[in-house]
Amino acid sequence: RGAIDAVAEKLASGQNGLPLVALLNNLGGTSVLEMSVLAHDLIGSKLAGLRYMIGPAAMMTSLDMRGFSVSTLPVTEEDVRALSSPVAVIAWPGMSEIGEAKTVGMPAILSAKVVPASENAAARRILKKACATLIASTADLNALDAKSGDGDTGSTLARAANALIADVEKMPF
Template sequence: DIVSLGMSLSSCSIPGQPHEDRFGENDGELGLGIHGEPGVERIAVQTADKLVAIMAERLSARLDPAVSYALLINNLGSVPPLEMSVIANAVLASSLAKIIKLTIGPGPLMTALNMNGFSLSLIRLDAVRETALLAPVGPHAWTPAKPVVAPDVVPMAKAAGKSAARKPSQDARTRRLVATICERLIALETTLNGLDAKAGDGDTGSTVATGARSVLERLDTLPLAEPSATLGAIGDILSASMGGSSGVLLSIFFTAAAQALGGGASLAKALLAGLERMTFYGGAGMGDRTMVDALEPALKALDAKGLDEAAIAARHGAEATSAMDRAKAGRSAYVGSKLQGAVDPGAYAVAEVFAATVALHEAA
């Protein structure tokens, strides 16, 4: 009533014994034992779907196509979870799929130490076995059986009137402003990466530059004559192209600002509304050593005193982050590095954006 077949691309390491891998560079074994005993057949390394197809063919010879089975997908020790999911997907797309009613796993339910392989086991179902497999159990390591069902495909809702509201339009002043800011951010790529490397993974400049380039590339498609629609369009572009948490948070910032500006708020107050939403979802505040340390005082100054004071406040806010020895948000918060003397790259970018805007305003 149970058939099982394993395959692996490596042997396991036996504690206390020298590791000897009997496998060739491009070899795998089919039908190996749970304790690492040699398999009955040597096969070439192939893609997951082809390996699963071979196993399905061998297993099908012992199965009754007229009945249903439960399938256990077992990790023999060191297959990464992502690859086990690929294997599970391949099994459920194979010739075995039509007889599988329940699945258990994928998971390390019976391992052969650190063997880089997996096994497929099928048990013939009847009412008693099906009830038992679906019943709750105490051990947390046991993966509950789940019925095999087709996924629900839900069509994505389309924003009503979005395309009509964001038809391309031109405004020379807005175009110069957007282009100037993007060009400044692109020019800062190396500088921001260097600042980020002190505590992060050194890619803030590349991430910001990618977003800026994406906006520049789409400059002719923006509704520049409509400020609120322009902010919303920039939010859409950043969410799709910028990547990372910063892309998501800046998308929230611009989208919320667009909604507030469309509702009649001034630009400064709309940007403050965007900041409020961004900090709500991102969790960072003043003193946490993020872009908020420059952006919040700058936007408050913009609302109360104007652009020149906003640029000064942004610069002071960015410089203040160099005296913060530990971050309380973002990646550097859990790295735990001491950061005193280094300016936060996000805050530095904000200060540079305001400086570029002031320079453009003075030139005009």
């Protein structure tokens, strides 16, 4: 929260008692996940009067510059209507009112289909051997990943391999 708290502190003055809209801009090289965390932190910040948000989106960028910017605007009801109006510009992310998060069920089409287990000794043997190889290679894969990443590839693959082994009797081969 440090970055957003510092930004919110600087933006806190000059509201004139009106609700605020914040424009959360990706400067170009910040990941979608990072921008989502920033949006969450901005909504939870001490920025009084924050009621609307535009973004997070890449609206004004500097090539692939890592970072973000936040701009705020005190808004009247007329401003809110204007900013909420449909526009022909495809890249405009629109403005959203900040409210309580709602849980939305997954569409039925995305629900996992239950497929009955089947017997295929050769496929089962290959799967178990591949999983055993991944588990045995955990340390080596973590060491390789540590040279270019966060060093957890082996652990992640071992976790997946162990889950597959645990459910091998339930799988449709």
